[in-house]
Amino acid sequence: MNKLRCCFIVLLSLIFLYGCVQTxxxxxxxxxxxxxxxxxxxxxxxxxxxxxxxxxxxxxxxxxxxxxxxxxxxxxxxxxxxxxxxxxxxxxxxxxxxxxxxxxxxxxxxxxxxxxxxxxxxxxxxxxxxxxxxxxxxxxxxxxxxxxxxxxxxxxxxxxxxxxxxxxxxxxxxxxxxxxxxxxxxxxxxxxxxxxxxxxxxxxxxxxxxxxARDSFYVKIVRDTFKVGLYEAILEKEDIPPKLKHKSSDKITVAFDAIHSKRDMVLVDASKPEFDLNIQIRSRVLEVYPDINQGHRESVAALEKAIEKKLAKEITRVIAHSQKVESDIFGFGEKYRSAVRHSNLTKDKWHKMYKDMKINVKVKFVILRDGVFE
Structure with a gap:
């Protein structure tokens, strides 16, 4: 009898609740x-x-x-x-x-x-x-x-x-x-x-x-990790090492997908401030134009160094632009505040510091699965 009464009370409650809900x-x-x-x-x-x-x-x-x-x-x-x-x-x-x-x-x-x-x-x-x-x-x-x-x-x-x-x-x-x-x-x-x-x-x-929009790659790779996307780097004449130079072209276009990237911000001097930004990318090269011999290890090593130099230059350019307009979209200030005790950091204070901050960008680029194309 008690069990039946409990079931009736629960059922009655549900009816009342249903009536209160705005459909x-x-x-x-x-x-x-x-x-x-x-x-x-x-x-x-x-x-x-x-x-x-x-x-x-x-x-x-x-x-x-x-x-x-x-x-x-x-x-x-x-x-x-x-x-x-x-x-x-x-x-x-x-x-x-x-x-x-x-x-x-x-x-x-x-x-x-x-x-x-x-x-x-x-x-x-x-x-x-x-x-x-x-x-x-x-x-x-x-x-x-x-x-x-x-x-x-x-x-x-x-x-x-x-x-x-x-x-x-x-x-x-x-x-x-x-x-x-x-x-x-x-x-x-x-x-x-x-x-x-x-x-x-x-x-x-x-x-x-x-x-x-093209610079979104550099923004993301500094702010976060890069895992599945596709990117195309254009190596201009001054970026191309002698081993890779082609008489028919003054530039080399490299398409790659980032299998894995990792970035590390290290505060090396709190007074300036100064940061070391280390970025590691392991990637599969999908296409190179004009073509190079990816079966030749020296050519691959030269391509890796050329891409490292290119990416470091572009990342430095994007960060420098953000410093000029005092917009720390990368979170260097968060790293500074966590590393420096009693910094009493405010938004205004950090924006002024960020403008003159020194950043040393270093990129390590490793090509995986040489010669594999999409």
């Missing part, structure tokens, strides 16, 4: 997949939302709607007044920032999304060349859902390690960290296509510069 039927809501922010008129926020609506026959259409208000919540209410379906943000995958807004300050937008329980910390963030609204509203010939297209574009390039990752979680960590600045991919419209065009560098919450 969202798919054909009665609009699913926001992407939001773009721009500077609005009279200091307002211009929000462009990509919203997918599903009808009772499970056919879907995409709405791209721009509103202006003083807050992001106000923009959502304004958008709801223009649509027949309730807007939900639980399916949001990407947040884009117009270039002008990114150069102002993104703190409000980082905090707003962090505080929203319906927004996943794994959403991607990126900067748009120009404004987000016209970029999203353009009627692309072969793109049905611009929100999903941009999400998949960013996702597959991050997975293949062609571009750095910038999720809400990563951006918030770098923004609030003393000794590291945030970086994001840059997207742009290229005719009827959308492409990743570069990497945005930030000082605090403000975008201060950018690097071309």
């Amino acid at each position: 969202n039927i798919l054909d009665k809501v609009g699913l926001t997949t992407l939001i773009g922010y721009d500077v609005g008129t009279e200091h307002k926020i211009a929000t462009t939302a990509v919203i997918r609506e599903v009808n009772p026959e499970f056919q879907s259409k995409v709405e791209v709607l721009t509103t202006e208000n003083d807050t992001s919540k106000g923009n959502r209410m304004e958008a709801n007044r223009k649509l027949s379906k309730k807007i939900m943000v639980g399916q949001m995958r990407v947040v884009l920032f117009g270039e002008e807004l990114a150069k102002d300050d993104l703190r409000y937008y980082i905090d707003t999304n962090l505080e929203n329980a319906n927004v996943s910390n794994s959403i991607y963030m990126a900067v748009v060349e120009g404004k987000a609204a016209p970029f999203l509203k353009y009627e692309y010939k072969d793109i049905e859902d611009i929100g999903q297209h941009i999400f998949r574009l960013i996702e597959q390039n991050i997975e293949q390690e062609y571009m750095i990752s910038a999720t809400l979680h990563q951006i918030a960590h770098d923004y609030y960290s003393i000794g590291k600045d945030l970086a994001m991919p840059i997207v742009k419209r290229d005719g009827e296509f959308v492409k990743l065009s570069g990497v945005a560098l930030f000082k605090g919450g403000k975008m201060v510069s950018s690097l071309p």
Whole structure:
């Protein structure tokens, strides 16, 4: 009898709980997949939302709607007044920032999304060349859902390690960290296509510069490890050792995939400060043009040294650019703060130190499986 009573109480509780849950039927809501922010008129926020609506026959259409208000919540209410379906943000995958807004300050937008329980910390963030609204509203010939297209574009390039990752979680960590600045991919419209065009560098919450998409390789290899991506190095005339010189060409192009990379930052002098940056890469060479004899060990050793020299030069160039604009996207400041006790480091203090910091870049490049091509 007691057992039956307990079962009845549990069943009754479930019925009451079910009645309290707010249900969202798919054909009665609009699913926001992407939001773009721009500077609005009279200091307002211009929000462009990509919203997918599903009808009772499970056919879907995409709405791209721009509103202006003083807050992001106000923009959502304004958008709801223009649509027949309730807007939900639980399916949001990407947040884009117009270039002008990114150069102002993104703190409000980082905090707003962090505080929203319906927004996943794994959403991607990126900067748009120009404004987000016209970029999203353009009627692309072969793109049905611009929100999903941009999400998949960013996702597959991050997975293949062609571009750095910038999720809400990563951006918030770098923004609030003393000794590291945030970086994001840059997207742009290229005719009827959308492409990743570069990497945005930030000082605090403000975008201060950018690097071309090709430099994402150097950024990633200093910030993190490199495992599965493909990269192409171009050895110019001054980079080519005598053993590899061809009469028919003044450059050698080498395509390789990084099987494994490892980087080590060592603080060698806290007063300057000065760092040794040691990077080790073990890689398979996929293609060399003009061709060289990869069965000849001396030629392979000369190629390894040439690639080491080239990578060290390019990494040094990218770091020097970040120092010039005082954007430590690599986290040298975090390493400094952990190595120097009682450093009392602040963001402003580190930015000034970072500008004059000395970095000694050394690359060790080892070719694996000589002569194996894709």
